[in-house]
Amino acid sequence: MTIDCRSNQLLKMSWQTGLIKTILDPANLIISTDIAVVIADKYPKARHHYLVLPKEDIGSIFQLNRTHLPLLEELHLLARNIIEVRGECFESFQIGFHAQPSMQRLHLHVISKDFVSDWLKTKKHWNSFNTSLFIPYEALYENLSKDDQIQRLPKARVEELLSKPLACNQCEFVAKNIPSLKEHLLQHQLCSYSKKRFEMSNSTESAKNKLMQRAKIEKPLIETDQAVVIKDAYPKAQYHFIVVSKEDIPSVCALTRDKLPLLDHMKELANQIIEQQQYVAPSNFLIGFKIDAFMNGLNMHVISNDFYSKCMRRVKHWNSFNTELFLTYQAVYAAISFQGSIEPMAAEKADKLLNALPLHCNQCDFKTDILLGLKGHLFEHWEKREHKLQINQEVEKIIRMLDDAKLTTLPKAALTPNRQSL
Known part of the structure; x- marks a missing residue:
């Protein structure tokens, strides 16, 4: 029994530190800057699921304070960038942190709201993203600005949120179990595809004559x-x-x-x-x-x-x-x-x-x-060009002023040398 317990603890520790191992391998990095990296979640809970991690060794949100606000801004910037790079709509994503993080190393989740994935298997998976256990980036940033720290949720509150009914994040449907929820979410996704295809078809048709219509109007x-x-x-x-x-x-x-x-x-x-x-x-x-x-x-x-x-x-x-x-x-x-x-x-x-x-x-x-x-x-580049342009404009303005004043044709008195200066 003692050996089994130790073995389980070692496995848990290995799993918890998995993110650190992942970001040490350059092959896993989708985007990398001097401050942070973006990787794909190894077990995605939606069609798009990415993690933004700082290169600085920060264990979790509970180690953050106001001095980390610029770092959070950088993480959020990369979150927006990965959505943009993938050609997706920003409004279709949730960006935030788990209030009860399960893995070591601070990480920001960037996850699409469809939640269509084979890895969405348990009630815990769903509720960790669709209850107060998921803290939106803006809320965490505001709390940190005000309080200088992030407070842990009481254990009883965490258990209460994890056991909440499986309420759909797109309508009022409440599922009896995970399979029925996933089937329901898939219907939302199919409807979304159909709507998108219809809109693309209409936009392509309208685009055919849009330029000439604009030219006429x-x-x-x-x-x-x-x-x-x-x-x-x-x-x-x-x-x-x-x-x-x-x-x-x-x-x-x-x-x-x-x-x-x-x-x-x-x-x-x-x-x-x-x-x-x-x-x-x-x-x-x-x-x-x-x-x-x-x-x-x-x-x-x-x-x-x-x-x-x-x-x-x-x-x-x-x-x-x-x-x-x-x-x-x-x-x-x-x-x-x-x-x-x-x-x-x-x-x-x-x-x-x-x-x-x-x-x-x-x-x-x-x-x-x-x-x-x-x-x-x-x-x-643009700023340098504008600065150069501004200087050229100032020079042209001075030249015009000189021309207007006709300073090139000075009075004879101005041309007569002062004897005292000789």
């Missing part, structure tokens, strides 16, 4: 009988315009040699809109086409290479402009001139490029797997 920045120039509704940079052809051409892959004059015309409109941006050099713009364009209808992007925008929210947003998915005007013109057309890209390759990591800066050798890290880096 809005006042175009430039308009000719062949094309219009409008601002992108969700700009991915400080300056982002779209040149839309009025001719019914599905995409850049539908262009043929007889459309080269149209391409020339669209390029001329692109040059015109760039010239209207007073303080941005033409060399700071990209002009080209997305080979996997979401919007149907030939449209050419005219976008500043700073990519400084709140709408740059996903990895695919960056990759759609900074990989082979973006064809420059020159490349398109040359290909059509010599080959007669643009070959479509295979869907599998396009999807791989959209989600490719690491993300490479378009202005230096910097690279990262974290979109927010790239955006912070790009902001530094």
Whole structure:
């Protein structure tokens, strides 16, 4: 009996320290920074289940105090990033800590609300995420800010929460057991899939004519009988315009040699809109086409290479402009001139490029797997450029003031030397 007890204790200790062993193996890391890492939960309780752990040796939430608030902010930033990297909706996730952590090493759970998983096997699994035993990040952050520590729940309260009825987290259904709950949750998931598919179908159909509808409704920045120039509704940079052809051409892959004059015309409109941006050099713009364009209808992007925008929210947003998915005007013109057309890209390759990591800066050798890290880096480039621009504007202002004052034509008295100074 004594040997069995010791054996069980050793097994329990080994299991409790499993997270520490996991993060020591680089192969398990999805995202890694100087401060923290993101790993996949070894026994996921939902379709998406990740853990964000600090590199600092912190045993649990009960060792936290106010000095750890910046660390918590970093963990939450990585939580948002992993959701973004996976192309999921932030509102579909729970982010928080267990009030009764079962494993050593502080870890933040990032888990999708579907809870569809073969590893969801017990009432304890469900209630640990769907009662007060799960502390949302915001609640823990607020409590720590106010009290400087996190209090443990009384043992009786923990047992009470673990034994609560299996109430669905999406409706008023209460399950008799775990199998019936899982069957019910699966129905929610199937309904969600159907709804998402329907919405995607409708959005794709509506997107087909959205650009031309906008061009008709809005006042175009430039308009000719062949094309219009409008601002992108969700700009991915400080300056982002779209040149839309009025001719019914599905995409850049539908262009043929007889459309080269149209391409020339669209390029001329692109040059015109760039010239209207007073303080941005033409060399700071990209002009080209997305080979996997979401919007149907030939449209050419005219976008500043700073990519400084709140709408740059996903990895695919960056990759759609900074990989082979973006064809420059020159490349398109040359290909059509010599080959007669643009070959479509295979869907599998396009999807791989959209989600490719690491993300490479378009202005230096910097690279990262974290979109927010790239955006912070790009902001530094943008800030330097803006500072330089501000200096140039000040110099131009002084030159204009000198010209207005006509200081270059001084009075004769000003040109006569002072004898006392000789």
